[in-house]
Amino acid sequence: MAVADSTPPAEAPPQGPAKGWARRGGALSLGQRFLTLREGSIVVITVIAFVYFAASTNRFLTSGSLKALLPYFAPYAILAAGEVFVMINAEIDLSVGAVYLFTPFIFYKLVVNVGLPLVPAMIGALIVAMLVGLFNGLVVSVVGISSFVTTLGTLFTLSGLTLIISHATQVTTPGTSVVKVGTFAQIFGGGTYSELFWAIGIAIVLQLVLSFTRWGIYTVAVGGNRLGASEAGVRTKVVLTRNFVLCALLAGFVGIMEAVRAATTTPDPSGANVILFQAISAAVIGGTLLQGGSGTVIGAFIGAVFLGILQDGLNLKGVSANYYYFYLGLAILIAMAFNTYVQRVRIGSGRG
Amino acid sequence: MADAAVPLERIVGPTTADDDVLRVEHIKKSFGPISALRDVNLHLRKGEVLGLLGDNGAGKSTLIKILSGFQKQDAGTMWLKGQPYAPKSVLDARAHGIDTVYQDLALIDQLTVYNNLFLRRELVKKPIPFLSNREMRKRARAALEETGIDIPRLDVPVARLSGGQRQAIAVARTISGDADVILLDEPLAAMGAKEGALILDLIARLKKEGRVSIIMILHNYVHVFQACDRVSLIQDGVISLDKPTTETSVDELNDIVVEEYRRARLAAQSGNGASAGAGQAGGTPA
Numbered sequence: 001m002a003v004a005d006s007t008p009p010a011e012a013p014p015q016g017p018a019k020g021w022a023r024r025g026g027a028l029s030l031g032q033r034f035l036t037l038r039e040g041s042i043v044v045i046t047v048i049a050f051v052y053f054a055a056s057t058n059r060f061l062t063s064g065s066l067k068a069l070l071p072y073f074a075p076y077a078i079l080a081a082g083e084v085f086v087m088i089n090a091e092i093d094l095s096v097g098a099v100y101l102f103t104p105f106i107f108y109k110l111v112v113n114v115g116l117p118l119v120p121a122m123i124g125a126l127i128v129a130m131l132v133g134l135f136n137g138l139v140v141s142v143v144g145i146s147s148f149v150t151t152l153g154t155l156f157t158l159s160g161l162t163l164i165i166s167h168a169t170q171v172t173t174p175g176t177s178v179v180k181v182g183t184f185a186q187i188f189g190g191g192t193y194s195e196l197f198w199a200i201g202i203a204i205v206l207q208l209v210l211s212f213t214r215w216g217i218y219t220v221a222v223g224g225n226r227l228g229a230s231e232a233g234v235r236t237k238v239v240l241t242r243n244f245v246l247c248a249l250l251a252g253f254v255g256i257m258e259a260v261r262a263a264t265t266t267p268d269p270s271g272a273n274v275i276l277f278q279a280i281s282a283a284v285i286g287g288t289l290l291q292g293g294s295g296t297v298i299g300a301f302i303g304a305v306f307l308g309i310l311q312d313g314l315n316l317k318g319v320s321a322n323y324y325y326f327y328l329g330l331a332i333l334i335a336m337a338f339n340t341y342v343q344r345v346r347i348g349s350g351r352g
Numbered sequence: 353m354a355d356a357a358v359p360l361e362r363i364v365g366p367t368t369a370d371d372d373v374l375r376v377e378h379i380k381k382s383f384g385p386i387s388a389l390r391d392v393n394l395h396l397r398k399g400e401v402l403g404l405l406g407d408n409g410a411g412k413s414t415l416i417k418i419l420s421g422f423q424k425q426d427a428g429t430m431w432l433k434g435q436p437y438a439p440k441s442v443l444d445a446r447a448h449g450i451d452t453v454y455q456d457l458a459l460i461d462q463l464t465v466y467n468n469l470f471l472r473r474e475l476v477k478k479p480i481p482f483l484s485n486r487e488m489r490k491r492a493r494a495a496l497e498e499t500g501i502d503i504p505r506l507d508v509p510v511a512r513l514s515g516g517q518r519q520a521i522a523v524a525r526t527i528s529g530d531a532d533v534i535l536l537d538e539p540l541a542a543m544g545a546k547e548g549a550l551i552l553d554l555i556a557r558l559k560k561e562g563r564v565s566i567i568m569i570l571h572n573y574v575h576v577f578q579a580c581d582r583v584s585l586i587q588d589g590v591i592s593l594d595k596p597t598t599e600t601s602v603d604e605l606n607d608i609v610v611e612e613y614r615r616a617r618l619a620a621q622s623g624n625g626a627s628a629g630a631g632q633a634g635g636t637p638a
Contacts, residue, residue: 212482214474217467221460228458231422233442233472293462 039299041338042286045331046306053313060316067192068315071261073308074195075254079279080286080300081206082247087283088210089243090223090292091140091147095132096251097276098158101269103129103252104173104259105166111174118175118184122256129252130245132158137241147244155276159269166267176263189257198257199301202250207297219243223292281328282307285335287342306331358612364584364591366393373398373565374419374437374450374533379428381414388414390589392428396533399562401555403580403597404569405605407612410586412569413455416537419567420452421445432533443472451531455538455569457522461511465503466492468510469525495528496520500550516547523551527558534558536568540575552579573602587612 053060079096086093106128110121132154139150175184181191189195210216218239221229230236259265286303288295310331314324366377372395379392388411396402406412417423419430421439430437432448439445442452459468466485467474469492475484489506496503501520503513510518523539540548552575558564559581570576576583577597585593585608593600593608 208482212485214476214481214483217463217471217474217483220462221471224460224462225458228454228456228460229471231442231452231454231456231458233446293460 039287039296039302041342042299042302042306042335045285045335046302046309049306049309049313053309053316057313057316060313065312065316069308069312070193070196071258072311073282073304074199075258075275076278076282076307077199077301077304078195078202078250078254079275080282080304081203081297082243082250083279083283084286084288084295084297084300085206085210085219085243086147086247087288087290088219088223088292088295089240090226090290091240091244092151092280092290093136093147093244093247094151094276095136095154095158096247096279097272097274098155098162098269099129099132099248099251100255100258100275101267101272102132102158102162103255104265105162105171105267107256107259108171108174108265109165112171121174122188125256126249126252129248129255132252133245133248134241136248137244140244141237141240155273159272162267163269166265168267170264170266173259173263173265176260178263185260185263189260190263195257195261198253199304203297203301210297215239215242220293223294225293278304278307281332284332287335287339289339303335358587358590358592362592363391364393364594367594368395369397371398372396372431373433374567375431376419377429379415379418379430380426381411381418381423382426387589389418389425392586392589392591394584394591394594396565396567398565399559400582401559401566401568401580403576403583404567404586405571405573405576405583406569406586407609411589412586413537415586416452416454416535416567416569419445420450420454420535422452446529446531449530449532450535451526451529451533452535453522453526453537453539455541457518459510459518459522462509464508465496465506465510465513465521468521469495469528471525473529491528495524498528499524499554501547516543519543520547520551523554527554527564532564534564534566536566538569538571540570540572548575555579573605576605577602585609 059065079100083093083096103125107121107125110116110124111118114121116124136147136151136154139145140147175182175188176190185191187194210219218229218234221232221234222236222239226236229239282303283295283300284290284303285306286296286299286301288300307328310327311324314321314327366375368375374394374396376392376394379389379394380387381389392411392415394402394415404412404415414423418425421442421444432450437448439448439450445451458471460471463471466489470488475487475491476482477484492506496506499520501517501524503517503521510521513521519539519541523536526534526536539551543551555566555568556579558566568580570580580597582594582596583600583605584591585605587608592612593605
């Protein structure tokens with residue numbers, strides 16, 4: 001085996017080579033290692049898509065077009081960031097679309113019916129979103145129902161609840177007006193680059209959390225080997241629940257921002273389901289494996305950028321919307337095949 | 353049927369010594385209809401290495417999991433350093449000074465060697481609690497050098513390592529902590545002869561230092577006589593032998609185990625008459 005090959009018996013391990021290895025290991029830090037191989041494929045695919053659309057349509061590289069691209073990816077990037085944490089846990093959250101749909105109506109109710117100012121109302125609505133995540137997390141980790149089933153239930157419950165409390169009619173989002181975009185709206189979705197800044201900020205913070213904190217280590221541990229993690233003393237239930245709460249919080253936040261951006265809050269469950277699948281697609285294309293234990297927020301961010309480029313590019317080329325799903329499907333399949341291959345190379349051919 | 357398997361006169365009752373660090377009495381544990389531990393009495397003296405032998409399914413791992421706080425016994429009491437000991441969790445047990453190398457090693461394939469070594473005791477910076485990866489890597493290197501097992505790179509996922517290297521990491525993780533009672537569930541299982549020898553050397557060194565006391569599940573009798581001060585045999589959820597290794601022999605252990613096997617076969621053959629058959633077999637001196 002790889003054990004001290006040329007050394008006689010036990011005591012002194014070979015000092016020289018061991019140190020050399022250690023130094024080389026030191027240069028390649030945890031963060032870099034996470035960012036090297038795994039996102040390679042999606043970066044390449046995204047650049048190819050970008051170059052293709054830039055070359056084949058003359059309007060793609062205009063600032064107007066690039067601005068139009070933003071709302072196509074920023075919300076997905078934020079949603080996917082939360083989904084990545086849950087998926088690294090080897091779970092899935094299907095309720096993000098429903099939380100996205102439900103939270104802005106709570107925001108609306110808190111402002112219009114309760115009379116709260118905008119920011120406290122938003123915080124209140126986000127707390128409600130987190131409670132949904134808490135429910136999901138506890139049912140999955142304590143009761144032990146699979147996350148697929150649990151969050152499917154939450155999805156329909158919340159979608160129904162949204163239709164009930166909204167009477168299936170759209171409302172004007174509080175804090176927005178057709179005439180002038182106020183400060184609140186500027187910051188939370190109404191400003192042209194507001195969602196972009198939030199997406200970048202959230203992605204950076206959560207990637208740091210994932211790579212460099214105990215939260216991140218335990219998330220990988222629980223997804224990679226749940227029994228082993230609990231034997232080592234990791235509180236797996238806490239880790240799981242925390243990630244579901246994070247995921248729901250982000251979904252609620254994006255929901256409010258999108259409602260502010262559109263200035264209307266619309267009870268549209270089927271639209272919310274599209275949002276859900278886009279978010280999961282971004283995470284999957286970005287290299288997060290459903291079987292858990294690996295994935296990155298940055299990857300999901302690039303995956304979302306790819307979705308945006310694809311959607312905007314096809315729009316500009318005047319291709320029928322039907323093709324969007326066709327290409328999206330192909331992209332997911334190619335990305336998955338590539339990711340699985342990369343994972344095998346990374347982890348070593350012997351295992352997993 | 354189960355009651356008949358080990359003759360009553362051989363079941364080891366509660367025993368104790370003045371310098372016990374750990375003592376368990378009348379431990380029982382069932383999983384549904386299956387009783388894994390029926391009445392286990394065990395004690396561990398300070399600085400001692402106790403070998404735990406027994407067939408698959410005899411209850412060895414269950415006992416380790418109860419001692420390590422991973423599972424709770426249905427009945428029975430434990431004392432640690434003279435105080436009642438009822439760990440609420442693995443972390444609680446660790447806080448009391450008991451740490452474990454599990455049979456499945458509890459390693460996370462996707463995490464690096466040093467992240468695994470420091471799992472659940474990560475070193476973090478202040479004021480923002482980012483992981484101090486550099487410090488952990490340095491200390492991991494030192495801890496592994498202590499074990500004498502050479503892991504060339506500490507920043508690769510442990511999935512890339514050999515079975516023996518993984519085992520070494522799991523052992524190093526436990527002994528580099530502050531534990532004064534260490535439980536090892538088959539520490540030599542995945543090891544080649546050379547790696548196994550390294551681990552046994554390490555245990556011998558720990559024993560010489562006298563700081564820690566060790567309970568070790570083993571399968572190989574040679575290892576038992578090589579590494580342990582005392583040996584306990586678990587059969588069918590009870591301790592059926594408890595002797596210093598100097599007072600027993602491979603032959604005696606073998607005889608007991610073979611006898612157990614015969615008795616079980618006899619019991620299986622005679623169906624419900626097992627109890628009578630076992631009684632007779634037990635009466636014949638081994």
